Amino acid sequence: MAFHFEVLATDPSGARLGRLTTPHGVIDTPAFMPVGTAATVKGQTQQDLEDLGVQVLLANTYHLYLRPGHELIRKMGGLHRFMSWPRPILTDSGGYQVFSLSALRKVTDEGVTFRSHVDGSEHFLSPEKALEIQMALGSDICMVLDECIEASATEPCTREAAARTFDWARRSRDYFERHGDPERQMLFGIVQGGTHAALRRENAGALVALNFPGYAIGGLAVGESHSVTCEMTQVAASRLPADRPRYLMGVGKPEQILDYVRLGVDMMDCVLPTRSARHGCLFTSQGRLLIRNAQYAADARPIDEDCRCAVCRRYSRAYLRHLYSTGEFLAVILNTHHNLYFYLDIMGKIREAIRFGNLERLRSDLQARLT
RNA sequence: GGACGGGUGGGUGAGUGGCUAAAACCAGCAGACUGUAAAUCUGCCGCUCCUUGCGGGCUACGGAGGUUCGAAUCCUCCCCCGUCCA
Numbered sequence: 001m002a003f004h005f006e007v008l009a010t011d012p013s014g015a016r017l018g019r020l021t022t023p024h025g026v027i028d029t030p031a032f033m034p035v036g037t038a039a040t041v042k043g044q045t046q047q048d049l050e051d052l053g054v055q056v057l058l059a060n061t062y063h064l065y066l067r068p069g070h071e072l073i074r075k076m077g078g079l080h081r082f083m084s085w086p087r088p089i090l091t092d093s094g095g096y097q098v099f100s101l102s103a104l105r106k107v108t109d110e111g112v113t114f115r116s117h118v119d120g121s122e123h124f125l126s127p128e129k130a131l132e133i134q135m136a137l138g139s140d141i142c143m144v145l146d147e148c149i150e151a152s153a154t155e156p157c158t159r160e161a162a163a164r165t166f167d168w169a170r171r172s173r174d175y176f177e178r179h180g181d182p183e184r185q186m187l188f189g190i191v192q193g194g195t196h197a198a199l200r201r202e203n204a205g206a207l208v209a210l211n212f213p214g215y216a217i218g219g220l221a222v223g224e225s226h227s228v229t230c231e232m233t234q235v236a237a238s239r240l241p242a243d244r245p246r247y248l249m250g251v252g253k254p255e256q257i258l259d260y261v262r263l264g265v266d267m268m269d270c271v272l273p274t275r276s277a278r279h280g281c282l283f284t285s286q287g288r289l290l291i292r293n294a295q296y297a298a299d300a301r302p303i304d305e306d307c308r309c310a311v312c313r314r315y316s317r318a319y320l321r322h323l324y325s326t327g328e329f330l331a332v333i334l335n336t337h338h339n340l341y342f343y344l345d346i347m348g349k350i351r352e353a354i355r356f357g358n359l360e361r362l363r364s365d366l367q368a369r370l371t
Numbered sequence: 372g373g374a375c376g377g378g379u380g381g382g383u384g385a386g387u388g389g390c391u392a393a394a395a396c397c398a399g400c401a402g403a404c405u406g407u408a409a410a411u412c413u414g415c416c417g418c419u420c421c422u423u424g425c426g427g428g429c430u431a432c433g434g435a436g437g438u439u440c441g442a443a444u445c446c447u448c449c450c451c452c453g454u455c456c457a
Contacts, residue, residue, distance in 0.1 A: 033406095035406075036407095037406095037407050038407085042407085042410080043410080058406070060407080063407085063408095092406050093406090095406075096406045097406095097407095097408090099406090101408065103408095104408080116408095118408080143406080146406095148406075190406090216406080218406065219406095221406090222405080222406095247406090248406090249405095249406040250406035251405055251406085252405055253405065268405095268406095269405095269406060270406080271404085271405070271409085274407080275407065275409065275410090275411080276404065276405095277410090278409080278410040278411080279403085279404065279409080279410075279411065280410090281403085281404075290402080292400095292401095293401080294400070294401095324410095327410075331410080332410055335410095
């Protein structure tokens with residue numbers, strides 16, 4: 001079997017230590033997946049990412065379909081080869097763009113019509129098309145197309161979106177069974193249901209019957225409170241089979257990650273470390289640090305005195321502030337490196353704590369310092 | 372010596388009688404960012420007072436006077452800067 005998921009240890013909280021094996025390598029879980037939407041994690045080279053210990057990257061179907069085009073990537077030998085990334089890749093289906101490009105799209109049962117944010121041209125994405133693209137890209141993990149909606153959506157709207165997402169999941173599974181190669185790619189279903197516990201429960205239950213090799217929980221952290229995110233995650237995760245990986249999509253803040261892990265989440269991705277880095281927001285063991293703040297102008301300390309990343313070992317806050325405020329690209333590179341290191345370091349600590357049964361202690365440590 | 376053109380808040384620079392504490396941009400200060408339309412976006416940015424409000428007072432468009440109910444805007448003189456002519 002090219003794909004294999006095993007749970008190596010569990011914590012009383014529900015946290016799991018696991019290992020997901022793919023044709024491009026192993027992913028130790030709980031895992032954080034840096035986001036490389038356009039086949040690049042902005043500001044980092046693939047070598048940087050390998051050196052950071054990144055085991056899996058996320059890329060985006062919609063963006064790569066628009067540019068450079070999935071057929072071109074197929075021609076170039078697939079996404080791994082094209083971007084020279086030897087490790088696993090998970091591709092998001094474009095479902096999030098249904099949400100974030102809401103002004104530029106129209107959803108029907110058949111699929112989604114987008115107006116390209118690049119040039120305004122019209123494109124149609126169906127569950128089948130989204131998979132066809134992901135098959136051309138050759139990602140290790142494909143996501144079904146889903147309809148991600150606002151947290152504030154009414155129950156009827158949410159129900160409709162969840163039902164549509166379920167129908168799309170079924171179509172995706174069927175399409176993958178006919179055209180996909182399970183030795184090469186795995187397909188995850190996505191639980192929707194907004195902020196309505198009953199819908200989440202129902203949707204998760206129905207989705208499990210489709211027997212996906214892995215499950216994602218989507219449509220969260222889109223405006224609702226953290227406690228609601230956790231509640232919905234709990235409701236969904238508790239209905240997912242224990243022997244399959246669970247991926248909570250699009251989270252989270254450093255201080256929230258452990259909460260999700262304790263709810264049994266195995267995989268997460270988030271633009272926060274990379275985007276925040278570009279915006280001058282650095283994560284530290286003592287909380288967030290806005291590097292442009294005047295107070296760091298002559299601060300010789302590293303970003304985080306407890307951090308062992310290459311940036312903290314070498315550069316001062318004063319220098320990083322200078323780079324940021326002068327708009328130097330090195331600021332993006334160094335800030336991104338630090339934030340990714342910080343996220344990956346948390347994940348490593350979490351895995352270690354689950355292995356050694358110290359998760360509660362880690363939790364109180366983190367709680368005391370972060371935020 | 373003469374002829375034009377010009378002097379606006381930290382900078383560039385709009386504004387030719389009231390809607391102007393003065394556009395816009397930059398700089399500065401602060402905040403946000405959760406499956407990336409994001410190296411982006413938002414707020415503040417003369418001083419001061421308070422019951423923090425589409426609140427009060429003061430100062431401000433080179434300087435000094437003047438016209439006017441009202442002047443960055445019109446007039447007079449002066450001081451600077453630029454271009455050109457002697």
